[in-house]
Amino acid sequence: MDVVSLERGFGSFSEHWSPRVAAGLNGQEVKLAKLLGEFVWHHHEAEDELFLVHKGVLRMRYRDRRGDASSEREVVVRAGEFVVVPRGVEHRPCADQEVEVVLFEPASTLNTGNVRDERTVERPARLRG
Ligand code: NI
DSSP states (O other): OOOOOHHHHHHTOOOBTOOEEEEEETTEEEEEEEEEEEOOOBOOSSOOEEEEEEESEEEEEEEOTTOOGGGOEEEEEETTOEEEEOTTOEEEEEEEEEEEEEEEEETTOOTTTTOOSTTOOSSOEEOOO
């Protein structure tokens, strides 16, 4: 029942694409993440993902599951705005400059979804402080 400060939370780490677990509830987790650059295209078979932008401008790119470039589209999410990426939808978060996001998703959700690469975080660290 402690208060969680986003300012303090985001101030406690600097790594990009390395989510920190801030809280858990009802099988879901609230994670804080810093993004910079382009992430890997991926989808989550069974989980919807919420991205709430705390700082910066997130470009969320979408495309169809075949990876057809002509199907690509993008939404821009600014501080104070959020987007829900539905399960099964191929997406790629992009941050031209550093973005701070609050993620809300099932605890089992892997950051890279169906893909495993060097940015896959199997067990996100707990936020400290
Ligand atoms: Ni995702």
